[in-house]
Amino acid sequence: MDLTSFPRVKLGHLPTPLEHLPRLSEALGGPEIWIKRDDCTGLSTGGNKTRKLEFLMAEAIEQGAEMVLTQGAVQSNHARQTAAAAAKLGFKCHLLLENRTGSEESLYLDNGNVLLDTLHGATYEHRPADLDMHQELLDAAAKFEAEGVKTYVIPGGGSNPTGALGYVNCGIELMGQINDTGLQFDHLIHATGSQGTQAGLVAGFKLVSSPIPILGIGVRAPKDKQEAAVFALTQKTLELFPNAPEVKREDVVANCNYVGEGYGIPSEGGLEAIRMCAELEGLLFDPVYSAKGMAGMIDLIRKGEFKKGERIVFVHTGGSVALFGYQNYFA
Numbered sequence: 001m002d003l004t005s006f007p008r009v010k011l012g013h014l015p016t017p018l019e020h021l022p023r024l025s026e027a028l029g030g031p032e033i034w035i036k037r038d039d040c041t042g043l044s045t046g047g048n049k050t051r052k053l054e055f056l057m058a059e060a061i062e063q064g065a066e067m068v069l070t071q072g073a074v075q076s077n078h079a080r081q082t083a084a085a086a087a088k089l090g091f092k093c094h095l096l097l098e099n100r101t102g103s104e105e106s107l108y109l110d111n112g113n114v115l116l117d118t119l120h121g122a123t124y125e126h127r128p129a130d131l132d133m134h135q136e137l138l139d140a141a142a143k144f145e146a147e148g149v150k151t152y153v154i155p156g157g158g159s160n161p162t163g164a165l166g167y168v169n170c171g172i173e174l175m176g177q178i179n180d181t182g183l184q185f186d187h188l189i190h191a192t193g194s195q196g197t198q199a200g201l202v203a204g205f206k207l208v209s210s211p212i213p214i215l216g217i218g219v220r221a222p223k224d225k226q227e228a229a230v231f232a233l234t235q236k237t238l239e240l241f242p243n244a245p246e247v248k249r250e251d252v253v254a255n256c257n258y259v260g261e262g263y264g265i266p267s268e269g270g271l272e273a274i275r276m277c278a279e280l281e282g283l284l285f286d287p288v289y290s291a292k293g294m295a296g297m298i299d300l301i302r303k304g305e306f307k308k309g310e311r312i313v314f315v316h317t318g319g320s321v322a323l324f325g326y327q328n329y330f331a
């Protein structure tokens with residue numbers, strides 16, 4: 001399986017390491033836990049959007065764009081990685097940042113990812129919660145186009161079939177590491193939000209005939225909505241491949257019991273996961289995504305759903321820069 005027919009620009013430090021977490025595994029007394037270090041993709045502190053941007057930015061170059069626009073929450077890791085990719089490749093970058101949590105904290109509004117957006121030379125505008133953010137994004141792009149700027153619009157999270165190719169690539173890469181190490185995994189677990197990561201992984205595993213079940217831990221939408229959206233994007237992503245195998249609805253599984261009070265609002269389990277991983281493994285997780293994913297995994301191990309004798313790979317999607325926007329939760 002190769003992706004060489006798709007335009008791509010190298011942005012990430014790939015392949016990312018696959019590492020054993022012996023102290024966390026021992027503390028939980030359940031399965032052997034491994035981690036795929038997609039927090040180490042390299043671009044402006046890394047994270048999962050870098051893989052997607054390799055394919056999206058290549059499309060922007062092909063279309064002769066001068067400016068890329070995207071949208072996300074205020075502490076969007078996607079916005080920050082897009083700003084960095086744009087800087088590296090010589091694009092202007094404009095961001096729409098939605099205040100989904102309604103926070104008025106200056107740490108949240110100006111530090112963490114927002115600080116890095118600014119350092120990368122991106123411009124941004126705020127939006128209140130609950131607007132149709134994709135329409136806002138199209139409207140913003142239309143304004144720049146009217147001024148004669150050629151724009152390329154990246155949807156929130158970089159989650160369209162082109163962006164999902166980044167996680168098809170991750171699925172292929174992981175299968176290569178499994179072959180090299182001889183490790184068998186019983187489950188793959190990761191945080192799922194705008195769906196591109198899970199859709200890409202499910203599509204990638206289909207294309208390499210991996211039987212490893214994938215579990216997305218939701219950070220925003222309820223289960224039915226999340227699974228339906230991931231499934232639709234998986235189908236569209238597989239359409240990019242001639243003669244691709246079919247994805248079944250039951251191949252897409254999300255557990256959305258760990259959202260807590262809402263998107264971007266730290267949960268007790270997430271804060272515990274941040275402390276455990278930092279103290280036991282020297283790893284940093286973020287309260288919005290990866291820690292809620294980790295909290296789901298920890299809880300399911302404690303409930304006995306994943307057992308001793310099994311082996312799990314958790315895909316670390318990054319986000320630790322957001323910790324600086326949430327400092328007051330750790331006082």
Ligand SMILES: *Cc1c(COP(=O)(O)O)cnc(C)c1O
Nearest residue numbers: 077193194195197289317318319
């Ligand atoms: C965006 C993001 C996710 C979710 O990935 P999607 O492709 O949007 O589902 C998970 N973790 C982090 C740190 C992210 O920034």
